[in-house]
Amino acid sequence: MEQKLYLYPVWLRIWHWANAVLFLLLLFTGLSLQYSSVEFSFIDFDLAVTMHNVSGIVITIAYFMFVFGNRFTSNGRFYKAKRKGYILDLMVQIKYYIYGIFVHQKTPFPVTGNRKFNPLQKLSYVASMYFLLPILILSGFALIFPEIIIKNVFGMSGIHLTGLVHISSGFALSIFLFIHVYFCTIGKTPLSNFKSMINGWH
């Protein structure tokens, strides 16, 4: 019988689901703001602004919890990648997803106590959590306090530029969300990874 691994501590699971719910709220209210219309809106503009701002502040607090958790617990080690041979490992993983998985090859980087993520997961999680999300949070806070934004950047409104950065990084993260949810169905059973993120055991 395969040994179960306890990979998702309580703080991580709380952060993960809080982050998921808040991100969906932000996505929904953000889309409502971006595509607001007199004739039709998913949600009233002013309510959407309030919900978006509050959710943004709470997701920021949650993000700090995530960063501190990774800094001061052993969970942080899963996000560190070895430089040597990483690209090669990445190619092996991509090849598995576009071919190997269909011919029932064994996953090239199975989950162990020391390796929670395969190289592709590691890249996408690091890019999302340590690059895109900080950009999204910083640009979001700048838009809450627009008076702090530089007025003009090479002839372009600073607020406009910040808005573009915010929307683009939000869009990239929402694409990540769809891919993330789909790839989570690639487990022992389609639901096993979701259950792991509830009970903590892989």
Place this chain on the structure above:
Amino acid sequence: MSRFVAKSIVIGVISLWMIVSASASNAEDTVVFENAEFNHQCFKCHGQKTYHYFNEASGKVVKERMNPYFVMDSIEFYQSNHKSFMCTDCHSSDYENFPHNGELRMEQKFNCMDCHGGDDTYAQYQFERIEEEFQASVHSTKHSDEFTCWMCHNPHSYKINARNNDNINDVIVYDNNICLSCHANLDKYQLISDLTNPNVLVTHEWLPNQALHFSKVRCIECHTEIDKEMLIAHKVQVKEKAVRRCVECHSQNSLLMATLYKFETAEKRNKLGFFNATILSDHYIIGANRNYYLNVASLIIFGFVLLGITIHAIIRIMTK
């Protein structure tokens, strides 16, 4: 020595060029107002905080303070719409005599329509329609005859602004200051009202990012009924009818395009694909400035992602 001579020549040429270009630009900048000399007789006193005159009774030259409400800024006047006027075009010619006859203060003042009404020269400005809108506005219905055009449009300084000024921020400040000249000035406000002057900061507390809204849009954007055929709306509404729905501005069909940005280029979408792109020169409005190409690109990317996921899932199921 030769280096010294060369330096002297260079400095000399540059100096000469500066003098010539300065005098040329001075010549270009100089504008002569045909009635300036005549008006100067008035501005000698009314353009200053103090004035002096010879008192025949005492045989002395007397220096007095000018009533601050009768001090006119000559620079503002010569930048205003009425810059070519003689003072006595509107005021009695008896003012040419000093001391002025006290009864002259009782003279009936002209209003806009006395000159601009029914005159084809001014047809493009639609003064008759402006008059109709004003009569229907809260300024007229609540204050009757006491409220005249002059309350907002000072004849000594008012200038057409929105359609002549490239700097939209200047337009906003100029136009909002007209409203604030009463609504943030109790002395003037109580000339026509016994009401306590409401504090606009308090009454607009509900407005998110209040300071940003106040500096980026004009009061009339929300407080007038928009008529697209009018150059500028004059039907100021009761506060209950003011725009409160954010989406009226924060949407692709932003009402700001029919008001604040009316005189900007009429393009709906610029070469870079931004809707209502004229706004973007200085401002950015969530909901109104979405980008056509980014919209299309995001839909294509999102479509490909969904397609990829679907194909991958189907093959997984088929090869299970």
